[in-house]
Amino acid sequence: MQIKDIVVVTDLSGDQKAARLAVDLAAKTDAHVTGMAPVLEPITPAYLAGPLPADILDRARAASEEIADKALAVFNEMVRVQGVSGEAARFRLIEGAASGLVNRVRMSDLAVIGQDAPNSEEPGRAAVIEGLLFETGVPLMVVPYIADGSFHANHMMVAWDGSVTASRAVHAALPLMKLADKISVVIVDSGRRYSGEPGADLALYLSRHGLKVSIEQVPSASGDVAAALLNFVSDRSVDIAVMGGYGHSRFREFVVGGATRGMLDAMTVPVVMAH
Numbered sequence: 001m002q003i004k005d006i007v008v009v010t011d012l013s014g015d016q017k018a019a020r021l022a023v024d025l026a027a028k029t030d031a032h033v034t035g036m037a038p039v040l041e042p043i044t045p046a047y048l049a050g051p052l053p054a055d056i057l058d059r060a061r062a063a064s065e066e067i068a069d070k071a072l073a074v075f076n077e078m079v080r081v082q083g084v085s086g087e088a089a090r091f092r093l094i095e096g097a098a099s100g101l102v103n104r105v106r107m108s109d110l111a112v113i114g115q116d117a118p119n120s121e122e123p124g125r126a127a128v129i130e131g132l133l134f135e136t137g138v139p140l141m142v143v144p145y146i147a148d149g150s151f152h153a154n155h156m157m158v159a160w161d162g163s164v165t166a167s168r169a170v171h172a173a174l175p176l177m178k179l180a181d182k183i184s185v186v187i188v189d190s191g192r193r194y195s196g197e198p199g200a201d202l203a204l205y206l207s208r209h210g211l212k213v214s215i216e217q218v219p220s221a222s223g224d225v226a227a228a229l230l231n232f233v234s235d236r237s238v239d240i241a242v243m244g245g246y247g248h249s250r251f252r253e254f255v256v257g258g259a260t261r262g263m264l265d266a267m268t269v270p271v272v273m274a275h
Helices: 017-029 054-082 099-106 125-135 164-177 200-207 225-235 258-266
Strands: 005-009 032-040 085-093 110-114 140-143 155-159 182-189 213-219 240-244 247-250 253-256 271-274
Touching (some): 005 017, 005 099, 017 032, 017 054, 017 110, 017 140, 032 054, 032 099, 054 085, 099 125, 110 125, 125 140, 155 164, 155 225, 164 240, 164 271, 182 225, 200 213, 213 225, 225 240, 225 258, 240 258
Parallel strands (some): 005 032, 005 110, 032 085, 110 140, 155 182, 155 240, 182 213, 240 271
Antiparallel strands (some): 140 271, 247 253
C-alpha cells in the first residue's frame, strides 16, 4: 500500500511543524492532505449553579472557530505553495473527545499530529493523541515541537520486541519505510530470552520488501526502554522511529504508559506508532 491520504491536526499557534511535515510528505508521495483544526466546545464550569447564558456560549464558540480558521488559513497557504492536493476542515473537541476527527482518520493512510509540548496552548492534545492511537486503526505520526517541519527518512529505527503491537506498527509503517535509505531494527536488552537471533525474522521480512536492514541490540539502563531508544536515535542520527503503541483502558479512558509515554514526552524525531 502507498500513502495517498494524510490527515494532520493543525496547531492553533506557533510554526505548525506537524502540518508543514505532513504537507512536505504529501508532496513527496503525491498524496492528498487534509488539515483539521480543533474547535474547543465551551462548557459550563462545574462550580456554577446553572448553565452560562447562550450569548456567552455563542461568543466563546465563535472565538474558537475564528482561531481554528486562522490556523487553517496558514495550512491552506502551505498546500498552495507546495502545489499538493489538500483540503481543510474543523473538528469539535468536547472534553477531550474528537469523534469527527477520529471518523475522518479511519479512512486515511496516516494521521499526523504535533507533540503535546510544554506550555502549549493546544486544547486536549494528549487526549487527541491517545484517541488517534487507540481508536482509529491507522498509523499515527507524532511530530516533536523541535522538528524542522520537513520530512526526512534517510535512517529509520524500528523498536522491536516481537510483540503484536510492534508487528502492527511495522506493517502500518511499511509504506514509510520504503522511503528510507536504511533501517535499524533495535532490540533493547531487557533480560528477555529469545530463540535464535533476536530480530532476524523481522530483518528477513523487511529485506524481502527490498529494504536495507541492520539489527542492533542496545543496553537498557535501569530498565528504561524509552531512554535506550532515545539514546540510539541521537547517537545514530535516526530521522524517524517506529514502535508499537502500548496502553490500557481505565474508566473507559485510554492511558498510555511505559516506553510509549517516555517516547511521547522526550521525543526528538517523529515517532510512528500503531496499536
